[in-house]
Every structure is written in C-alpha cells, then in structure tokens.
Amino acid sequence: MEHIRRILAGEKHLFHDLIRPCERGIYLMLLGLLRNEAEAEDAAQDTAIKVFRNLHNFRGDSQFRTWVLSIARNEGLGRLRKQGSRREDSLDADTDEQTGDYTPAILTSWREVPSEALERKELGDILRRTIGELPEIYRNVVLLRDIEEMDVRETAAALGISDGAVKVRLHRARALLQKHLAPLLGGFAPERKGLFRWGK
Amino acid sequence: MRIDCKHVWQHISAYIDSEVDAELRAEIDRHLETCEICSAVLDSTRNIVVLMADDRVFELPAGFSQRLHARLDKELELAEP
Numbered sequence: 001m002e003h004i005r006r007i008l009a010g011e012k013h014l015f016h017d018l019i020r021p022c023e024r025g026i027y028l029m030l031l032g033l034l035r036n037e038a039e040a041e042d043a044a045q046d047t048a049i050k051v052f053r054n055l056h057n058f059r060g061d062s063q064f065r066t067w068v069l070s071i072a073r074n075e076g077l078g079r080l081r082k083q084g085s086r087r088e089d090s091l092d093a094d095t096d097e098q099t100g101d102y103t104p105a106i107l108t109s110w111r112e113v114p115s116e117a118l119e120r121k122e123l124g125d126i127l128r129r130t131i132g133e134l135p136e137i138y139r140n141v142v143l144l145r146d147i148e149e150m151d152v153r154e155t156a157a158a159l160g161i162s163d164g165a166v167k168v169r170l171h172r173a174r175a176l177l178q179k180h181l182a183p184l185l186g187g188f189a190p191e192r193k194g195l196f197r198w199g200k
Numbered sequence: 201m202r203i204d205c206k207h208v209w210q211h212i213s214a215y216i217d218s219e220v221d222a223e224l225r226a227e228i229d230r231h232l233e234t235c236e237i238c239s240a241v242l243d244s245t246r247n248i249v250v251l252m253a254d255d256r257v258f259e260l261p262a263g264f265s266q267r268l269h270a271r272l273d274k275e276l277e278l279a280e281p
Contacts (some may be wrong), residue, residue: 012276016269023268027260044264045271052275104209107240112247118256127248127257132273146252171213177252178245185248 001060003160008056015055020050022033026072032143033076035132045078046067047072062157069144069158093149105182111189123188130180138173145170203227208238265274 007014026047030040051068058067117123133144144155145166156166208231214220215228232239251257 012279015270015276018271019268020265023265024260027264028258031258041261041264041267047204047270048268048272049275051274052245052279053276102209104212104241104246106237108236110240110243110247112243113251115251115254118251118254124257125253131252143258144250147258149253165216167219171210174213174216174245174249175209177248178241181248182244185244 004055004058004064015052018019018064019051019068022068025065025069025144025150025158028143028148029069029072029140030076032140033073033136034079039079040076043075044072050075050180063154064144066157070160073158073160102172102179104175105179107182110182111186113185113188114190115187117190120188121190123185126181126184130177130184133180134173134176138169141166141169142173142177146174161173203231205231205235205238207231208235209241212245214243216249244268 003014003018007018021043026044027040028046029161031037034040034043047068051069054071056065115121131139131147134142140159144150144158145152150158152163152166156163158167160167161178208228211224211228212218215225221230232242
C-alpha cells in the first residue's frame with residue numbers, strides 16, 4: 001500500500017515495479033478469454049493502463065494482484081462482447097448426467113513424460129492447443145491455478161466464483177485434459193532401457 | 201469401506217492437491233495398490249499437471265514486457281502529476 005500511496009502522491013515511475021509481478025497473470029487471464037496472443041497482448045496493455053488510471057480506487061481489501069486480474073477479466077469480457085460471438089470450444093464436456101464426472105482415458109500403465117521433453121516444440125504445442133480447446137470456464141481456472149500457480153482463494157476472487165467452484169472446475173478440467181492428452185503424450189516418454197536383450 | 205474406480209476418479213484432482221482427508225487418502229492408496237488402471241490414470245493426470253506448470257509451456261511473447269512498459273511510459277507522461 002505504501003508503494004501505491006507514493007505513486008498516487010506523484011512518483012508515477014514506481015508503477016512499473018508495481019505492475020511487473022502481475023504481467024504474466026494478466027496475460028494468461030486474457031489469453032484464456034480471447035485465445036489469441038496478439039489480442040491478449042493488446043488487451044494486457046489496456047488493462048495495465050486502466051489499473052494505473054484507477055489506482056486511487058484500490059482499497060486494499062483484496063490482494064493487489066486479485067484486483068488487477070478482475071480488471072483484466074472485465075477487459076477481456078468487454079472485448080468478447082464487442083466481437084459479438086464467442087468462438088466455439090471444441091473439447092466436448094461429455095459429462096455423466098448423474099454425477100457430472102468424466103470418464104478418463106483408460107490406461108493400464110503410464111510412462112512418465114519428463115519436463116526435458118518440453119525442449120521439443122511439438123509437446124508445448126499439443127499442451128497449449130488442448131488447454132485452448134477446453135470450455136472457457138475450465139480453461140480460465142487451469143490457466144490461473146495450474147499454470148500461474150495461484151491458490152484456490154485468489155483464483156476464486158479473480159474469477160468471481162466460490163472456492164468450491166474453483167475446485168470442481170479444476171477437477172473437471174484436469175479430467176478432460178487427461179482424457180485428451182494421455183493418448184497423445186506416449187511418444188514423448190523416453191524409451192525404457194534394459195527391458196530386452198538382443199543377442200548375446 | 202472399499203471404494204471403486206469411479207470413486208477414485210472423482211477425487212483424483214483433490215488427491216493430487218493433497219486436499220483429501222486422511223481416511224479417504226488411505227482408501228485411495230489401498231485401491232491404487234491393486235488397480236493398475238487407476239494408478240495409470242493418476243500418474244498420467246499428475247504428469248500432465250506438472251508439464252503444464254512448466255514456464256516453457258506458456259511463455260510471454262518475445263518483447264511483451266518491453267512493449268507494455270513503453271506504452272505505460274507514454275501514459276505516465278500524459279497523466280496529471
């Protein structure tokens with residue numbers, strides 16, 4: 001709050017340091033809504049300017065980042081309204097009518113895909129594309145919880161939903177991702193060594 | 201209480217986040233010892249969560265921060281002192 005007081009008192013250059021830790025969260029929130037990198041960047045710049053112009057309205061009763069992310073969310077939703085139509089999500093949310101749960105991809109074994117496999121561009125492309133195809137309410141929760149690694153409470157506040165809704169949506173999002181990604185990721189696991197011996 | 205596969209799937213996300221109580225965790229662990237399908241579903245889900253969290257998956261576009269702060273500089277110059 002001291003930092004904000006000084007900015008409002010005239011030390012405007014300090015705003016750069018204030019907004020810097022929120023940049024990635026702003027971008028991810030907007031990417032989740034708009035699903036277009038260039039548009040998300042443009043909206044992120046507008047968001048940062050709106051945060052600066054409205055800084056005097058920040059009361060400190062929530063975390064600064066949460067407040068910033070709600071401004072980003074409003075910016076993204078406003079742009080979607082102007083576009084008039086939302087692009088269709090393509091992963092089917094094929095819920096079981098009675099329980100609302102998903103049947104996962106059924107596997108009998110799993111070979112771990114190590115983080116080093118992300119050196120291959122295709123793996124990142126598959127992950128980004130599949131997350132991008134999640135229904136919006138799940139996509140936003142995944143981006144804030146699993147990618148920006150915000151806690152449940154902060155995610156709930158930024159999205160204007162309850163803690164319980166964050167947990168339910170995250171569970172369904174992860175289940176959908178497992179269902180669609182598990183069959184695609186096998187090729188990125190390292191070959192097992194030493195299982196077979198050829199010749200003598 | 202013996203839990204079935206569907207019951208385990210319902211709690212996988214909470215299990216990964218250590219948000220299930222001790223009794224349920226013990227039940228799930230017991231189920232996992234003998235169910236290769238649920239073990240593979242859990243391992244694959246956890247693997248995907250770890251991969252997604254890697255900073256390389258969602259990097260800011262090159263030059264994002266510089267462009268943002270350049271635009272902010274213009275705004276800050278115009279703002280009332």
